Amino acid sequence: MDSDGGPTASPLVSIQYSTAKTRIITTALELFSQHGIGGTSLQMIADEIGVTKAAVYHQFKTKDEIVVAAVEVELARLEPALDLAEADDQRPRALTLLLTQVIDLAVEHRRMVVTLQHDPVVVRLLAEHEPFQLFMGRLFHALTGGENSAEARVRAAMISMAIGGAVSHPLVAGLDDGTLRSQLLLLTWRFLDLPE
Amino acid sequence: MDSDGGPTASPLVSIQYSTAKTRIITTALELFSQHGIGGTSLQMIADEIGVTKAAVYHQFKTKDEIVVAAVEVELARLEPALDLAEADDQRPRALTLLLTQVIDLAVEHRRMVVTLQHDPVVVRLLAEHEPFQLFMGRLFHALTGGENSAEARVRAAMISMAIGGAVSHPLVAGLDDGTLRSQLLLLTWRFLDLPE
DNA sequence: GTCTATATGAAGATAGAC
DNA sequence: GTCTATCTTCATATAGAC
Numbered sequence: 001m002d003s004d005g006g007p008t009a010s011p012l013v014s015i016q017y018s019t020a021k022t023r024i025i026t027t028a029l030e031l032f033s034q035h036g037i038g039g040t041s042l043q044m045i046a047d048e049i050g051v052t053k054a055a056v057y058h059q060f061k062t063k064d065e066i067v068v069a070a071v072e073v074e075l076a077r078l079e080p081a082l083d084l085a086e087a088d089d090q091r092p093r094a095l096t097l098l099l100t101q102v103i104d105l106a107v108e109h110r111r112m113v114v115t116l117q118h119d120p121v122v123v124r125l126l127a128e129h130e131p132f133q134l135f136m137g138r139l140f141h142a143l144t145g146g147e148n149s150a151e152a153r154v155r156a157a158m159i160s161m162a163i164g165g166a167v168s169h170p171l172v173a174g175l176d177d178g179t180l181r182s183q184l185l186l187l188t189w190r191f192l193d194l195p196e
Numbered sequence: 197m198d199s200d201g202g203p204t205a206s207p208l209v210s211i212q213y214s215t216a217k218t219r220i221i222t223t224a225l226e227l228f229s230q231h232g233i234g235g236t237s238l239q240m241i242a243d244e245i246g247v248t249k250a251a252v253y254h255q256f257k258t259k260d261e262i263v264v265a266a267v268e269v270e271l272a273r274l275e276p277a278l279d280l281a282e283a284d285d286q287r288p289r290a291l292t293l294l295l296t297q298v299i300d301l302a303v304e305h306r307r308m309v310v311t312l313q314h315d316p317v318v319v320r321l322l323a324e325h326e327p328f329q330l331f332m333g334r335l336f337h338a339l340t341g342g343e344n345s346a347e348a349r350v351r352a353a354m355i356s357m358a359i360g361g362a363v364s365h366p367l368v369a370g371l372d373d374g375t376l377r378s379q380l381l382l383l384t385w386r387f388l389d390l391p392e
Numbered sequence: 393g394t395c396t397a398t399a400t401g402a403a404g405a406t407a408g409a410c
Numbered sequence: 411g412t413c414t415a416t417c418t419t420c421a422t423a424t425a426g427a428c
Contacts, residue, residue, distance in 0.1 A: 036316035038234030055412050118314035120232035154379035157365035158358040165357025171349045183350035191387045251394050
């Protein structure tokens with residue numbers, strides 16, 4: 001698991017992978033969301049695809065590299081919404097836009113979100129991998145509107161955890177996507193005092 | 197890791213453990229919060245205490261049993277507050293009481309909360325271990341006030357994840373306990389429209 | 393309650409052939 | 411791009427002595 005110098009840097013922009021790499025990433029994401037990252041072995045990924053471990057290692061030198069690529073693919077989904085929010089100079093509207101997208105994506109990818117937000121391996125990679133740092137910085141800047149008070153920080157932390165955490169909570173497991181989305185929008189707007 | 201029939205049932209009331217067991221549980225909790233459960237081996241626990249793996253196995257037959265005991269110890273901290281909330285027939289006051297305690301405990305045990313709320317192993321045990329199920333049922337009944345609408349469910353999920361998730365969020369890592377606690381109280385009250 | 397010693401399996405990772 | 415074969419390390423777990 002631990003490589004010497006950590007994963008090599010790569011930008012957080014939609015990269016084109018070979019079909020073999022793409023199959024591994026897709027499979028890995030599926031398994032990560034089911035078993036967590038620590039609970040997913042390269043053997044499991046290989047078995048699911050129907051190849052050997054060695055074939056997987058031919059595409060990615062370490063497990064960390066697979067995790068980075070997988071997290072990158074998922075995070076990249078937020079990028080268009082983030083770009084839009086940053087381009088908008090009217091604060092409430094930009095925030096509304098961003099959160100709508102975030103909630104849509106979170107609901108759509110329910111099972112994945114908990115891994116991305118809380119898995120210890122992802123947390124470590126987020127801390128080590130500079131492109132992730134920059135991206136999270138942009139995201140939270142957009143969320144706080146540049147404010148840096150204790151209240152702004154706690155509010156941003158709460159709202160991102162509330163959305164990301166709620167979608168995979170047992171209490172809402174029975175709700176269909178539409179209901180969950182509209183309730184999340186409603187309650188998020190109320191929490192942030194945004195115009196509805 | 198996987199035992200045949202799952203961990204044996206045991207009630208969620210403060211149980212007295214032998215000093216040897218207590219030492220293992222305390223050490224395990226510390227290591228779990230640092231490395232996650234999957235990232236903590238019995239060897240690490242044994243080394244930290246200064247005994248051998250076999251000595252640990254003498255106290256707990258499987259790793260799952262250690263995890264159950266550890267989670268039980270942490271969850272049990274919420275029990276007095278939950279008892280009080282259930283005994284109170286005035287809804288807003290009971291909820292206020294419960295949440296104040298929850299926030300206090302979450303802030304005090306910041307690093308532990310993320311593991312308890314999101315580690316895949318804990319999630320599995322919560323689903324398998326009946327005493328946990330009952331306890332979480334009580335907790336969410338108290339949170340929703342018995343209401344069962346989609347809005348009540350999403351609100352309860354959001355608020356528990358917002359509190360539990362925010363305390364270990366990088367954005368608030370620099371805040372001292374007092375500041376974090378008061379901001380969480382403020383924002384939680386506002387979110388739930390409770391009297392301040 | 394703690395130890396030594398050991399069984400068994402699976403993990404991450406590599407070498408080299410096809 | 412995939413394979414077989416192999417290496418190393420470490421995990422959970424057990425047996426039996428002190």
